[in-house]
Amino acid sequence: MKRRAFLKWAGGKYSLVEDIQRHLPPARKLVEPFVGAGSIFLNTNYDQYLLADINPDLINLYNLLKKQPNTYISEAKRWFVADNNRKEAYLSIRKQFNQSDDVMYRSLAFLYMNRFGFNGLCRYNKKGGFNVPFGSYKKPYFPEAELEFFAEKAKKATFVCQSYTETFKRARKGAVVYCDPPYAPLSTTANFTSYAGNGFSLDDQAALADVSETAAKKRGIPVLISNHDTTLTRRLYHGATLNVVKVKRTISRNGNGRNKVDELLALYSSDCN
Incomplete structure (x- = not known):
């Protein structure tokens, strides 16, 4: 049974779970430097997990849910009432949050x-303020079962707020790394902004490819990366085994406007056993 994350997440990997599972090498531990909503964590079965992200709100939520699941879930449920499903209430809570x-x-x-x-967006302005507008949904869903499953699975996980370079340093032989970075733009004119407030540049894309190849070739830790299938990413991942998968884009609010695009799964295999 496929498990859904309790968070809505732009670029979430729920639809790619089977493809990613197929290409992840066996290991004792899964390391994710860009955990996001955690769809891969929720749908794999490793002995241990090291799950990182640079968004402190995300990691703080995960650690609270892990340590105080009953308290967090019962408190969260109280927010999902009709009176909070108004623009004025939403903007007031957003202001208090900031x-x-x-x-x-x-x-x-x-x-x-x-x-x-x-649309489940997670976006901050340059001053660090959350600035996603009200969604105007009829009755937002409270993901109680998803929260409970996440909290139970979190017993096998360590959640840390840190950069991908720091997370790679913590990876050890016997682990496999899965990277789901902010994607490279489909075109050079694409509006490319990061969900956590500090941009993931083309230089960062290249640096991630380098650190991944080094982890695999010199440290014996295989790395799987997902990204858009573009000329740029194919050049960046020239040292990896490339597989193409088709996935629906889920940012468009109009379901009819969601096109299938090609994504790359780039696997840097370990040369040393």
Whole structure:
């Protein structure tokens, strides 16, 4: 049974789970430097997980859910009421979120805004303020079963807020790394902004390819990366085995406007056993 993440997530990997499972080498531990909503974590069965992201709100939520699942879920459920499904209520909560340092409040508001905000987007302005508009949905879904499953599975996971380079340093032989970075633009004119507020540039794309190849060839840790299938990414991943998969784009609010595009799964295999 495929498990859905409790967060809506732009670029989430739910639709690619089977393809990614097929190309992930066997290992004791899965390391994810860009965990996002965690679809791969939820649909694989490793002994241990190291799951990282540079978004502190995301990682704080995951650690709270892991440590206090009953408290978090019961508190979160109270936010999913009709009175909160109004633009004025949403904007008030968003304003409080941006002014608060309280981890529990921010974690509860983060889930609320993910479900009541527009299209499940996660976006911050340059000052670090969450700025996704109200979503105007009839009755946002409270993902209780998904939260409970995540909390149970989280017992096997360590969640850390850090850069992908730091996460690679923590990977050890016996692990496999899966990278789902902010994708390279489909064209040089594409509007390319990062969901966590600091851009993932073309230089970052190249650096990730380098650190992945080094991990595989010199440290014996295989790395699988997903990205758009473009001339650029094929050049970046020239040292990897490339497989193409088709996936539907899910950002468009109009389902009819969602086209299938090619994505690459680039596997850097370990040369040393």
